[in-house]
Amino acid sequence: MRYLKAVFGLLCFLVLASNVRSMSHWSEARGVYDDICYLRQAHLFQRFGLGGLNTDLARDDDRYMASKLREIGFPEWSDPSRFPCHTTMAATGKRVLQYPPGTGFVLAMFPQGSQLIPMYVLATVVSFGFALLGIHYARSRSAILIAGLFGCLAIYLMINPTKASYSMAPTMVVCALVGLLTARLFVKTPQRHPVLLTMLIGFLIGLAVNFRLANLFLSAGYFLFFGFVFLRSRKLEAFLQGGLFGLACLLGIAPTLIANAINAGSPFATTYGADPNDLKPPAIDAGVVWAYLTDLQGVLLILAGAWVVLIFRLYRESGIRSVALLTVLNLAVNAAYFMTHFFNPYYTIPVSMLSLWSLLFASLMQPAESGDDRLMGQATRA
Numbered sequence: 001m002r003y004l005k006a007v008f009g010l011l012c013f014l015v016l017a018s019n020v021r022s023m024s025h026w027s028e029a030r031g032v033y034d035d036i037c038y039l040r041q042a043h044l045f046q047r048f049g050l051g052g053l054n055t056d057l058a059r060d061d062d063r064y065m066a067s068k069l070r071e072i073g074f075p076e077w078s079d080p081s082r083f084p085c086h087t088t089m090a091a092t093g094k095r096v097l098q099y100p101p102g103t104g105f106v107l108a109m110f111p112q113g114s115q116l117i118p119m120y121v122l123a124t125v126v127s128f129g130f131a132l133l134g135i136h137y138a139r140s141r142s143a144i145l146i147a148g149l150f151g152c153l154a155i156y157l158m159i160n161p162t163k164a165s166y167s168m169a170p171t172m173v174v175c176a177l178v179g180l181l182t183a184r185l186f187v188k189t190p191q192r193h194p195v196l197l198t199m200l201i202g203f204l205i206g207l208a209v210n211f212r213l214a215n216l217f218l219s220a221g222y223f224l225f226f227g228f229v230f231l232r233s234r235k236l237e238a239f240l241q242g243g244l245f246g247l248a249c250l251l252g253i254a255p256t257l258i259a260n261a262i263n264a265g266s267p268f269a270t271t272y273g274a275d276p277n278d279l280k281p282p283a284i285d286a287g288v289v290w291a292y293l294t295d296l297q298g299v300l301l302i303l304a305g306a307w308v309v310l311i312f313r314l315y316r317e318s319g320i321r322s323v324a325l326l327t328v329l330n331l332a333v334n335a336a337y338f339m340t341h342f343f344n345p346y347y348t349i350p351v352s353m354l355s356l357w358s359l360l361f362a363s364l365m366q367p368a369e370s371g372d373d374r375l376m377g378q379a380t381r382a
Contacts, residue, residue: 001138001140001141001144004141004144005135005138005144005148007148008144008145008147008148008152009135009148011148011152012128012135012151015155016124016125016128019156019158020121020124022159023117023159027116028113028115028116029068029071029072030072031072033074033085034085034099034165034166035166036065036069036072036084037084037085037097037098038103038107038166038167039068039107039115040064040065040097041055041097041099041101041103041104041105041107041108042104042106042107042108042115043064043112044059045104045108046108046112052101052108053255053258053262053263054262054263055094055096055097055101055263055271056095056096056263057086057094057095058094058095060080065080066080069083069084080095085097085098085099087271087273089264089271091264092265096263096264096271097271098271098272098273099167099271100210100211100212100213100255101210101255101256101259102167102170102207102208102209102210102255102256103167103211103212105210105255106119106170107166119166119170120158120163123158123162123169123172123173124155124158126173127158127176128151128155130151130154130176130180130357131147131148131150131151131152131154134147134150134151134360134364135151137361137364137365138364143364146360146363150360154353154357157172157349161346162346162349164345164346165212165346167211167212168212168346170208171208171211171212171215171350172349172350172353174204174205174207174211174215175208175218176353178201178204178205178208178218178354179353179354179356179357179358179360179361181204182201182326182358182361182362183323183358183360183361183365185197186319186320186326186362187319187320187323187362187366188319188365194241195241195244198244199247199248201222201245202219202222202244202246202247202248202249202252203248203249203251203252204252205219205222205249206248206249206250206252206253206254207252207253208252208350209252210252210255212350213256213270213272214347214350215350216253217334217351218334218350218351218354219249220329220330220333220334221326221328221330221332222245222330223242223245224333225325225326225329226241226242227242228325229242230242282336282337282340282341283340284339284340285340288339288340288341288342288343289339291343292338292339292343292348295343297345297347297348297349300349300352300353301331301335301352303352304331304356304359305328305331307356307363308324308327308328308331308359311323311324311359311363312324317366319362320362320366323358324359324362326358327355327358327359330351330354330355331352331355
């Protein structure tokens with residue numbers, strides 16, 4: 001099995017090398033407005049440090065935003081009132097960036113003019129590390145096959161569809177890490193450590209909200225699961241575990257709340273404009289549902305759902321079943337929201353990857369006698 005692990009490790013490395021080769025040709029001037037706005041946030045952090053949380057367009061005294069828009073041929077690059085992804089805040093009178101500050105903060109870690117490529121390369125290398133960890137945990141040929149193939153897929157996804165938004169690169173890293181920690185929390189954690197791990201998971205999910213506000217939905221399954229456990233057991237420790245998860249999540253979101261207070265006048269006031277897609281009530285649109293199901297996102301959602309079914313069929317251990325229950329709750333909430341609002345080629349990717357990483361590591365961490373071979377064998381035949 002050692003040689004088989006080496007083979008799949010090599011395959012993952014080859015996918016990584018292919019990704020890096022492709023990324024080396026990427027341009028920061030591809031004409032996407034969101035890209036430039038994330039780069040402007042990074043520029044503010046590099047100029048003002050934490051003062052970069054204030055994204056008032058009046059601070060564009062060095063004409064950075066205008067020059068970037070001119071670079072991509074934006075017709076009204078000289079008129080700040082027409083700049084994209086900025087919203088005028090009634091409470092503060094500022095015209096500010098609509099996005100949370102996390103993605104800009106990550107980009108600011110790299111030198112101006114060369115931020116996109118190193119951010120994606122670093123995120124992909126981290127994903128490669130999680131793929132190797134999954135292969136390392138595998139104890140049977142079928143488990144190595146599943147872990148290796150999923151590792152290759154996870155690395156490939158760092159190009160498509162992750163390239164669609166700069167915010168997706170750091171989000172994918174957080175999803176892999178939270179997936180690993182979720183498996184450890186329920187499957188392999190001594191009883192004295194669950195509160196610490198629960199808080200760390202909550203903090204990381206909150207941190208992900210600083211990259212994309214929609215990442216807040218990644219917490220839905222955890223809140224529902226902890227609520228279900230409390231209602232079933234009525235034990236104080238179950239209530240405290242859910243409460244500490246929520247507190248840690250709020251702490252992770254703190255940078256966005258501070259940015260909202262500075263830019264919009266209140267921590268809970270959004271800097272986004274009134275997008276009709278976000279404001280419309282949920283409604284089933286067959287076209288939107290079909291678009292998700294026939295997209296790569298649909299494949300990942302179905303794969304995660306099928307994995308949950310296999311776990312409930314083949315396992316009796318409460319730990320891995322808890323991961324499966326939490327996963328299905330998270331998948332249900334996220335799929336229900338996005339499929340009843342609008343289609344986007346990457347909106348359900350985070351919950352799919354968080355779910356798949358959680359299920360993978362939970363399955364691999366099971367003792368050999370508990371049915372790991374049965375699960376992996378069943379999955380391989382499927």
